[in-house]
Amino acid sequence: MPETKRVALFCSDLDGTLLGLPEASADFRRIWDSLGDDRPVLVYSTGRLVEDAMRVIRAGGLPEPDYYIGGVGTVIHDPGAGGVIPDYAEALSEDWDLAKAIEVVRSFSGIEEQPAEQQNECKSSWFWHDASPADLDRLRAALDEAGVTAQVIYSSARDLDVLPRRANKGNALRWICGKLGVPLDEAVVAGDTGNDSSMFQVEGVRGIVPANAEPELIEAVRDLDAFRARGECAAGIIEGLIHHGVFPQHRS
Numbered sequence: 001m002p003e004t005k006r007v008a009l010f011c012s013d014l015d016g017t018l019l020g021l022p023e024a025s026a027d028f029r030r031i032w033d034s035l036g037d038d039r040p041v042l043v044y045s046t047g048r049l050v051e052d053a054m055r056v057i058r059a060g061g062l063p064e065p066d067y068y069i070g071g072v073g074t075v076i077h078d079p080g081a082g083g084v085i086p087d088y089a090e091a092l093s094e095d096w097d098l099a100k101a102i103e104v105v106r107s108f109s110g111i112e113e114q115p116a117e118q119q120n121e122c123k124s125s126w127f128w129h130d131a132s133p134a135d136l137d138r139l140r141a142a143l144d145e146a147g148v149t150a151q152v153i154y155s156s157a158r159d160l161d162v163l164p165r166r167a168n169k170g171n172a173l174r175w176i177c178g179k180l181g182v183p184l185d186e187a188v189v190a191g192d193t194g195n196d197s198s199m200f201q202v203e204g205v206r207g208i209v210p211a212n213a214e215p216e217l218i219e220a221v222r223d224l225d226a227f228r229a230r231g232e233c234a235a236g237i238i239e240g241l242i243h244h245g246v247f248p249q250h251r252s
């Protein structure tokens, strides 16, 4: 039986979640568009920066969202209000020292910088293949030691994001819910990798995990309210939205 609790906002990751299986993405679009005006607010939350996210949603045929959360929660973009919300970015940059963070990461061997188009003033992203929890702890300790108040997020056994202390997808979601007056327990989130875990950890939020999710996310949501779908990517997200009562159970 689908859940009947109201869903006022749906916040989803893109790669490996709404994108990845083109036919399922097209199904998602079709069902979403059929919901009409009383549909939930739609937010995309991605590790990509906003321009890049806009490009992939168009290429993937996904519906336009009401908000974008870009760069792993470092940017909030409101297309309806003309773009990036400056207050949010300002709040993040307090006690953040990008140059120092980069210097510390560079002092580690085996970590390679991601291309310039993946970086912004609050997001320093790297490739670090198969880093262990102990490696990540060493990096956190080195950042602490250097007086950098940073947060280290590791995804897909490869992507390393070093961000200001408060920057993550979960806090960006809290910010949007606060601005819109949406109670957190009326939000449903979806994602497949480590950078999504902070969304599932927002108190009261319900989640959807597609079958292709990475082990780090499955581990992080073990004790949380997360629906584990059988389908991969958007096929799993459709199942989850049916479970949460957003999508109709029977469709043509």
Ligand code: GLC
Residues within 6 Å of the ligand: 046, 047, 048, 049, 072, 114, 118, 125, 126, 155, 159, 160, 161, 195
């Ligand atoms: C996306 C971003 C990348 C980031 C990763 C994990 O792939 O493009 O910069 O490291 O997400 O958050």
